[in-house]
Amino acid sequence: MQGEKHRASRNRTITLSADERTSLLSFISDITDLKAGYRDNSIINADLADCLDYIPDRYFDLIIIDPPYNLDKDFNGLKFSAMTTLSYEGYLRRWFYKVCDKLKENGSLYMCGDWKCSSSMQRVIEERLTVINRISWQREKGRGAKSNWKNCVEDIWFAVKNPHDYYFDVESVKMKRKVIAPYKVDGKPKDWEETSTGNFRLTYPSNFWDDISIPFWSMPENTDHPTQKPEKLFAKLILASSRQGDKIFDPFLGSGTSAVVAQKLGRQFCGIDINQEYCLWAAKRLLNALSDNNIQGYADGVFWERNSLNLQKSSQQLHKRTIKGDEQLNLF
Numbered sequence: 568m569q570g571e572k573h574r575a576s577r578n579r580t581i582t583l584s585a586d587e588r589t590s591l592l593s594f595i596s597d598i599t600d601l602k603a604g605y606r607d608n609s610i611i612n613a614d615l616a617d618c619l620d621y622i623p624d625r626y627f628d629l630i631i632i633d634p635p636y637n638l639d640k641d642f643n644g645l646k647f648s649a650m651t652t653l654s655y656e657g658y659l660r661r662w663f664y665k666v667c668d669k670l671k672e673n674g675s676l677y678m679c680g681d682w683k684c685s686s687s688m689q690r691v692i693e694e695r696l697t698v699i700n701r702i703s704w705q706r707e708k709g710r711g712a713k714s715n716w717k718n719c720v721e722d723i724w725f726a727v728k729n730p731h732d733y734y735f736d737v738e739s740v741k742m743k744r745k746v747i748a749p750y751k752v753d754g755k756p757k758d759w760e761e762t763s764t765g766n767f768r769l770t771y772p773s774n775f776w777d778d779i780s781i782p783f784w785s786m787p788e789n790t791d792h793p794t795q796k797p798e799k800l801f802a803k804l805i806l807a808s809s810r811q812g813d814k815i816f817d818p819f820l821g822s823g824t825s826a827v828v829a830q831k832l833g834r835q836f837c838g839i840d841i842n843q844e845y846c847l848w849a850a851k852r853l854l855n856a857l858s859d860n861n862i863q864g865y866a867d868g869v870f871w872e873r874n875s876l877n878l879q880k881s882s883q884q885l886h887k888r889t890i891k892g893d894e895q896l897n898l899f
């Protein structure tokens with residue numbers, strides 16, 4: 568059990584007590600609940616294959632997919648085994664076409680992968696959607712290899728149903744970067760701002776992301792999930808490709824990152840994961856988000872560079888809000 572591991576006192580990894588595990592069970596649905604009727608804002612503990620016929624078609628504005636990559640991986644007892652590229656493409660097709668049916672005609676879809684499975688993903692995505700871009704996320708941490716290059720990059724495919732009609736709000740994902748060469752015209756900063764904490768420029772993001780770390784033990788979002796995505800990463804996808812109140816679907820929810828960020832940013836969500844423990848972690852994170860809706864690295868409407876927490880604190884008002892007494896987690 569996760570709670571029994573010995574952890575340093577500053578370790579903020581989310582764990583569950585036996586009592587919490589029991590009480591959080593009431594926040595997650597199963598296939599029987601889903602068959603009784605689809606509801607927004609639900610965490611469904613089930614096999615994706617069993618769920619798809621009970622989720623409405625053309626319903627979601629945004630779908631975020633972070634499936635098992637083509638690697639040997641132990642998801643809390645459920646082992647995923649590496650296979651040939653051809654077999655992996657077959658695996659993707661078994662659920663991807665139906666997942667696409669859930670996307671609105673003007674909706675957007677993102678799929679995460681690594682170098683090994685990424686080309687399979689592109690091929691399968693293009694059988695149903697138009698790929699608009701591929702984001703490369705430099706995730707810094709990677710296992711060193713003696714006879715190969717260390718793998719430090721992941722791909723995130725961005726695809727839409729209709730390349731002439733989809734929502735994209737680039738203004739909501741601007742980055743605040745330190746100015747290296749502060750250029751002035753007539754003594755005034757050109758395209759940058761002089762502040763008491765330094766010189767900064769607001770820039771539009773490219774498809775190379777080097778400002779996001781993998782969650783680690785001192786971060787409040789961290790769980791023991793082996794492939795947890797950072798909230799900052801999904802915040803960019805959600806802000807750029809959905810509006811307030813929009814509906815977001817994550818067929819491989821894991822520790823709940825997409826649902827948590829959706830809730831923090833005022834979107835609706837539906838997430839599925841086959842593993843009950845992961846669904847419980849997701850529920851706990853959603854509860855925590857009621858009293859703390861900060862997204863590390865995103866403050867005052869802009870994305871900050873890595874390792875800039877102190878700068879953010881000293882120059883920005885972090886997005887704190889008061890929780891009303893009657894506010895509660897409304898999960899179905």
Ligand SMILES: C[S@@+](CC[C@H](N)C(=O)[O-])C[C@H]1O[C@@H](n2cnc3c(N)ncnc32)[C@H](O)[C@@H]1O
Pocket residue numbers: 613614615616633634635636642645792794795796797818819820821822823824825839840841842845
């Ligand atoms: C790469 S992880 C997703 C991690 C997630 N994005 C996060 O931030 O925690 C893939 C997840 O898919 C789940 N999974 C694998 N096969 C599944 C299936 N057939 N139905 C539902 N979930 C499945 C695993 O339990 C695992 O948590």
